[in-house]
Amino acid sequence: MNIDQAENNPHSNENLHLAKLSYYDILDTPAENAFDQLTQLAAAIFEVPHAGICFQASEKIFIKSQIGSSFPDESVFYVSAPFITPDGFDIGQIYAAGDQPKAATEKQLSMLKLLADMVIEKLESRIAIRKALRAYDDRLHVLVHDLKNPMTTISLQSELLGRIPGIDERASLIAEKINTQSKRMIDNLEGLLSSARKEAHSFKPKKQKLT
Template structure:
């Protein structure tokens, strides 16, 4: 065993602490599963004490305690586990009083701990987050078979933690998928409500609004079907259904859906599009959701009697889309967390509308799946905001798969 001084930390300390945090094991109650493993370790070595410990930044948290001592944690400098996590094999001291480096460290309790054997709890990434160790107040010996069994117990602890982590991530993935789907359903529901109000105020628009209602209902059915399908997949990443999309036609449909909402605030929506704008290869529903969200936000956060300008133009191999409003604008703090889920921004709806803080984060993920980009510009508070979206005309599926792979 290569011995290192106890006050030094592993080279991968930051990554190690991140992995320990991911396990969410610190400051949890004792559990029968872990306690049985610690007890088995004590029985294998025939020692008076055994522990399952996790080494945090400044302390060692005691998850399982098979001893007469009552303690939940100890300072990191006072634990031999601080040394053990810096070794990939079992760290063993048959008699601590014969090790000069330990004797010279007054913080270590070597008068009470004469025999120590600790196997690191190594994560699949190679981070030693803690130990399963056996301790005795008198010197002792250990056979190779005992040390091998201690390493096996350490691997069982890690397997347990990894299974919990996978389960938790699976649940989080399902919840995120559900949130995304519910958010996407909100848009067509809003379109149905607007179309119904337009029909009640303007009977001659029945034919046009009926088509919008039918389209919105179809989108809801599609989203629910997609949710059921994706919930059955092991890979929860969103996949795209790519087809040719006429953006000009899509914008006209969206503007028809939003005309009543804008009129309520006496807002004017100006739309400018290149006459010969080529069609793009994209997922029609997801791009529509993005544009719907940007236009909805522009109306929601803009003041009454203002103008919203929407433009779409060709820019090299990309279509360049801008949604510019004369609303409340963004401050520096807003810009830092703009596309974060459930972010609380300084702007508030000007017509008592509601917001769940998911729209922009979902829009960003949809645009990035298309190998595009989305960002915002604002001169400052009360000076308006411009959202810019760039999407390639040709969709490169290889790039999409590469990005998904890198994300995983």
């Protein structure tokens, strides 16, 4: 279902909205220092004591950065700019609020809109970095497996070579060294795979019977 179809179905549109917030990994997560500078800029632009960055899903609000009150009085002074994703979802806002009545200038509102755009750019950049790291991990897994298979064969063949009846001492020593080094390489490759699995949160402990 695309966005145009979802607009005619509020329930489906809300599901897509939640999916978008989950995609950016900002549901039920703590406040982030990465947004604090933008919040401080918003407060400075309007010279007010309250400002914040928040995202919304259904009736729940996720505050990522905040200066001053959590719930400023909108009836005094309150301005905000929405976070619009590249595919058209309004997922939150950056706001500034004051305790005294005042008028916001067009320049100030434009600057607030730029800050909102910077939040979206930050989220998109974070996703791009994660995708790049995931692609790197995938290539690493392929490379490790491509190296591990021939090293396993070398280890087995060198072990068999050392067991050949009548083999001279020098050849047996070389076979033993090849076997030792190949096993060490295999262990190192296994370590790389194990670390990658843990970092990807896909590591599963193996059961082993103790005798």
